[in-house]
Structures are given as structure tokens and as C-alpha cells.
Amino acid sequence: MVMQVRGIVLPEHEERSFWIDGDRLREEPIADADVVVDGGWLLPGLVDVHTHPGTEEIGTRLDDETLRKHLIDHRDAGVLLVRTPGSAGRIPGWVDEDPQLPRVRSAGPWLATPGRFFPGHGRDVTEDELLAAAVEEAAASSGWCKVIGDWMPDQPALPLETLTAVVQAVHAEGGKVAVHCQTAEGCRNAVEAGADSLEHGMHLDPGLLDRMAAQGTALVPTLGVFNAGAERARAAEPTPRRQWFLSGFEAMPQLVRAAHEAGVTVLAGTDSFPCGTVAAEAQLLARFGLPPEAAVGGASWIARSWLGLPGLADGAPADLVAYDTDPTLDVSVLAHPKRVILRGKVVV
Template structure:
């Protein structure tokens, strides 16, 4: 038995904690933060700025294309990419397969909140990429996926702009059943009808929300529907779309994109929980989503919170307080003043262990 096994090393960190902007010290006991001092602890962060580990609330690790099968090897690589960027908690709203058990057991992996497999009714997704179900079977399937995952299920609420969205009465029944089972519903929506139905049905998170009617933002705030706009994945192709040949699809897409930034700003102002999700590859790029949220008009602190403390609270985890998971990222300077420092963490601690 080694000396460390007899008396495990206790780590100490100290710095200015966000969002409170208070200088604090924590001692890491196992995988938990503690505020009671421990003599002779190993000081691994001395000064700077401390954040709860970053969060990507819309990422799909495990496969990179509709032709690629879900792979544990790819999943591990994607999660490591997240971790090495300081993203220590991810939500996977839909996947080609349910998360394997080793994800939660591996201390080197970020914490994962999954939503099981995408639930797609006929004509509303890539065939066979998620879980294809009939409209009649959707309620049962949604409850099943929520119970088999981290309490979430993901419903494809619409697909092609020329096709009807999932009917409001069916999506409403899904939300009611999943809520009765103690779960939550994320809805993919990129058409006006789909976004409208998702809000009226009372989903817990609106994913993308293209063509969202701004008159529905107040209802989102009142009922607690979060907005995950995934701006970076849309913004990455906006110029290419504008340069493309005119078509009904191009015009529809551009009209939706033009409304997204104003809607994100209006949602924040109305008190909607706006969160950061990338929905793109490579993994570990949530900082680009933070920058897009700032571009949309969110204050830098709110945009950073959307990928850190606010996202953690929404997913049921605390920030940097006594007893919280020891998942944190340290920076030399205040990242709310210069978000570019987010790409250069000075220390990453996951589950009480120093990653870098």
C-alpha cells in the first residue's frame, strides 16, 4: 500500500469565482469541493479566475455522419476533445444509440446527460439514423427513451420546410406523458410550424428554433422552455448559403437565419434560459457558440453562463460551492472581458483530478 493510498493527496484551488466574483479557496476531497481548510494540501491553482466546468448542451458524440455507425471509439475521442477544451459536462439531445454504461463510470470522461435516441416519425429525419416510430407509437417511445437515459428524450418536431411538422396534439401528448414519468423533452425545430408547436406543447428545450415567431418568446419565459439556438452551426454556412443559387430552400433558410440573432437577444431580455450548444464537429468548440451568443446581443457574462453555471443549474448541478462536483476550469484573466482566453485554460480539473 502506498502513502497516497493511506493518506490521499488533497488538492487546493483558489481564485476569483464566477459568477459571484468573489475570491475563494476550495479543497478537493475525492471528487467534491470543500470549503473547510485541509493542512498541507497540494495547491494546484493559485489565483486567476475559476469557472464551473464548461457545458455543451447540444452535442452528438459517437458518430460524425449519417453513414457512420455509432462507435465507442469515436464516442471516447469526441468526449476527450470536449474535456480537453474544458467542457466537463455535455448533454446529448439525441444519438444514433443510447449511451453505453462505461461513459458514466470512466473518471476520465466528462459527465454526460443523454436523451436516448432521436425519435423520428415518418419523413421527419434521416431514415434509420435515430429511432423511427409511428405517430401512434411516439408517446410510448418518448417515455421509454426518457426512462432509459438521463431523464431526457429528443423528438424531431419537423424536418423539411415543405412538409408538415409533427402535429401539435401529438407533441402535447408526448410532453404530458414524459413529464408524468419525471422526464423532460427536447424538440428539434427549424420551421415556423414546428417551433410554434414545440412552444405551445410546452417542451423543456427548443433546439435550433429557426423561424420562431417572436410573439411566442413571452410564453417560453413563462413556462420555462429553454432556447438552445446552436448559432455557430448555422453561422458557419451562412455566407455560403447567401452565395448559392436562388431557390425556395435557400430563401427559406436565409429568412430563418436572419431572425435567429434578434430572437436570441429578445429571448434573453424576456428571461428565457438561453443555453450554448454546438451541434457540430469537431467537438470541444463551445467557445465559438459563446462568441455567437455575444454577437447576438447577450452580455458576455450571460453568454459565458450559458456554457457554464447557468447550464449546470438548468441540468441540476451546482456551481462552485461546498459539496459540488470538483469540475472546474481556471483562467489567468477574466473571460467575461476577453472571451478569447477561454481557448487557453490554465488548469482543468474533472471529478477531482487534474486533467491539464
């Protein structure tokens, strides 16, 4: 069945029509098409660039049934593209073959060296093994790998020379490196090593933002999960670690604003459950200082472009969400799509 959608396309803010032929958008009219969206606002499918579907508890392995449920939760919320920057195992091949599921960009399992991250929750390697493991995981996934660059403030970050060698080796093979970093040292090392994305970025020195912008390093601040953690920390007894966490989180509004103003790509990633809540993350990005259009774009067209997919254009994948009102005027609108179309099929 050929379908037609028409409405105001974002980010162009132009009224346009598309015809859906198979799983592709077409601008050339096709006769006898069924109109499934008539008016409102059209966005490229939403994107969560930091989500971990397939398991909800530390130490458990990927489960196919849980993975499918999580991805459907994403899909039904209009999240039609996800990046899994590290997981408890490699995302199985059947995910890419299932037309009912969002498109997935995987980074394989987390790569953690001794003393960093939860032991056994991902792939544990020594610092000497890290380079080869990173190249292997990038080649076995969607071109990404994920390195745990630091952990707690009283523990040293992964050495700069080690991380630099990893990034250079993965880049030489055409891959990209996401780095978990939440300490000042870890963030600095990730930027100076030339990582492609900083996951979290808490305690990032704003003086590094210009370098990030120049080399194309994106920031994924995962504000929702840290916001929840801050609420718990405020109710806890004072400790040095609690103060470290709260001071880092309280600096995030200024950091997010400064990153955007410096030209850094700031993206929406949830890093939490339930899946399908990237709209709430976009709202936090706006609340923390991103212009509303940048916050929406960070969960849609900006993120899709960063991951190598087009927005709404002739020949693009037929992955889109439609809204009754303009989400760039009210970011909360993102949570209420009136129509979700994935791979040319209406799913909501």
C-alpha cells in the first residue's frame, strides 16, 4: 500500500508532502495513495543515542525477550533509531532483520579495564588488551566501540596514552569510539584522545569545549539518570563521593549551555529505564539551557545526521513521527506523537 503524509517538516519549517513507497520517502506524487497524516508537524524518527536495551539489572546477560520488549517500547514512543553505547553483550543479528524494530547502532559490550566499572558487566580486559578489543568490537558491531574511561573520583582514569592509542587504532579501521567519563581527568583524557563522543561528561572542564567542537566530539550528558541520582544523593548522608556527584551535576546546566554555544553537538540519551523516554531527556536538555529547537533536534534530526542517516528527504528511510503541534515551541509535545511510521509501516 502506498501512503502519503503531509505537514510542516522540521527542521526546515516548510509545508511538504511525501509519498511512502516501500520503506522509502518519495517527493514525486504516486497515484491512489492513502493519506495517513494530513497536517501537523513531521519529524524524522526520534533517536536515543545512549540506551541499554536487553537487561535491566547489573550483572545479568542480554536476554532476547527483554531486548525485543525494550526496543518495542522505544518504537511505540516514536524512537526509531537507537545507539547502544555498550551493553552486557553484543546485540544479536536478528535485531537488524526484524522490520518491526527500530534501527540499531551498536557498540558491542562495554570495554572495562581493572578497577573501572562493574566487574563482569560487559567485557573485562587489561589495559594491554584494550586496543585489540576495541578494534574487534567496532568491527563486530555498527562501527562503534565503548570504552570505560574512568569510574569513581578516588580512582585514576584510563591513562591518556592508552586511550589515545585506542582511538587512533579504531579510527584507522573506520570506526568510532564512545567514552564513558564522569571525572575531570576522565573527561580531559577523552577529549585529548580525540574520542567521538563523551558519555555523561560530568565534571568536564568548559575550557575543553572549543577543542571538542573543532574535532567533532559530541556530548551526551544523560541528564535524566543523573537528575534521579541527584535526588537520591541529596537525601543521603554527606560523604566526599556524594559531594563530588552533586557538585558535578549542579554544574551541568552551565556546561550544557556552554557546549551548545561553543558549537559542540549535544545529543539526547537516556541511559535508564523504562525505554522510550527520550522525550523527557529532550525536555531536560531544554530546561538545562539548550534552545528548544536544538533540544528537539538532539533527539531527532541532529542525532540522525550524526549517526549517518538523513532527515526527511526524497529517498530517505520512511521513519517519521507526526505531531498535532510544534514541538520546537513546546518540547513536552515530543512525548505525544499522533502517528509513528517505521520502515514505511504505520506502527502507532
